Amino acid sequence: MKKTDILDVVSRKLAPFILLFGFYLLTYGHLSPGGGFQGGVTIASAVILLFLAKGTERVLEVFPLKSVHYTEAYGFFAFLLTGIAGLVFGEGFLSSFLKVKGAGAIPGGGTILLLNIIIGLKVGAGITLICYYLFKEREE
Amino acid sequence: MNTQAAFSVIIYLFIGSGVISLYRVLSGPTAADRLIGLNIISAQILAVLVLFAAMENMHVYLDVALVYDIFGFVGILAIARYTGKKEALK
Amino acid sequence: MTTLLLALHVLLAVIILVSRNMLTAVILLAVLSLFSSLLFFILHAPDVALTEAAVGAGVSTFLYIWIIRKTEMEIKP
């Protein structure tokens, strides 16, 4: 039976809620002072909290390194794809091609909601990768 | 005297006490004293944010306060983890 | 109140520049970023305040602390 450590228990129970709060900032980005970049930094801070409390080895079992790399790389591709879809279905590059209905609610965002989620995932994966490589170099 | 005026008086008082407790950050003999200064300033500014949002009656402003709380906690943890003796928190 | 907060920013920046203890400089930088976020919040710009609180108080503190540790400078506890 392993010992009880206060930092370990608190970080385990708190990190999923911080992750969910980052997703909330992404989803409500066009209605409240959130947005892609802020939500991405909040998502990355949950992973940083786990890095600080539990070390890198245990966390990489949960968030595999290869999938984080793929998220960071294909995020830009998805952003370009959304822009080109605006060029094809709408008037110009990055123009809104989804029908906007219900202004002031979540579906009223149209393309902005999609772009916020893509940018948030890309920024979160990028900051997580920076911090992971810094940690790894320190522990050697 | 209504509650709005009382709220603004308390806001001035909390900002003033935050400025005074900078003294503990500047002249703490040890590193733990400087961290205590950061902790107390963070708590006082959190109270100011909540009071300001309640005074304006805008519930979207309170997201800022929650993010502020999260990042103060992570910052103190990072400073305490990587200074001083090696593996001080293990 | 805005003028007083701006004067406080200048004062804190000068103290950070001339301070010799690295840990004091990093903690004062975090405090400066917190006060700056408060200033943006009072001026009714909550999105800028959110970005400042997230990047200034969280991630940049973390990066500076790691870099100071990497140079193996002596930090008194």
Next chain:
Amino acid sequence: MNLAVKWKITRIMLTSVYLFAGWMLFTGSLNPFSMVMGLFFSILTALLTYSLFIDEKEAERRGLVFNIHILVFYLLFLLFKMYASSFAVLYNVIRGNINPRVVHFRTRLKSDIARVILTNSITLTPGTITLSLDDDHLIVHWLEAKTTHSRYAGELIKGKMEKILKRIFV
């Protein structure tokens, strides 16, 4: 379907329920599209972090089942105790005589999260701060020390909080 797969599915569902309650607290709206997005993100987060949120050996440490009505009563009790001991610290700061000591004692609580809640409650009441928690051995810094004997100091500091926590986490 063996026991390990069942336990994994149970953990994922329990984590999703907790996270969806958190989403409802964050947004505070009953808009159907918002609830669909919340359900999607809760299940995504639960699939990522279920092994951290509920540990593999969590069931045998008795941390999952608790009585929620006693928990609400405990929070109110904690708020009252916070104010009561805060006035004592106020009196000490004004008079300026303090007698700080470091005391050691043990706790009888078995489960993991109950010990963490006890430690947080001790730190949250002004006048006492937990320095270190090592399995069941607490080191506490006490501002106005009346005794340094281990058992009496433990009775004075833990007091009723341990008894109520013992009833919450069965």
Next chain:
Amino acid sequence: MTEWIVFAFLILGAVFNLMGLLGVLIFPDPYTRLQASSTCSTTSVMSVFIAAMIDSGISAVTGKILVITLFFFISSPVSAHIIALYAWKNEIIPWRRKGGQE
């Protein structure tokens, strides 16, 4: 009637804040300063939160402040404990009153 309860909680928050600040400035060693800072940063901030909740009635603001309060109940003692553990592991010796009772 509601206004007077709000005023009482605000005055309570201000008094605890000033006393905690005084304790942080005059106490002799990090542990005792942390005790005073804990008074300031939990009781005073909690009083202010309760005052803001009572003032805004039942609305969306109250729910958000309730979430912040729940998060603050977890994060504040844990950060105080982290600072105390940091000082304890770096071998700072606690201050004792001279000639005190044994």
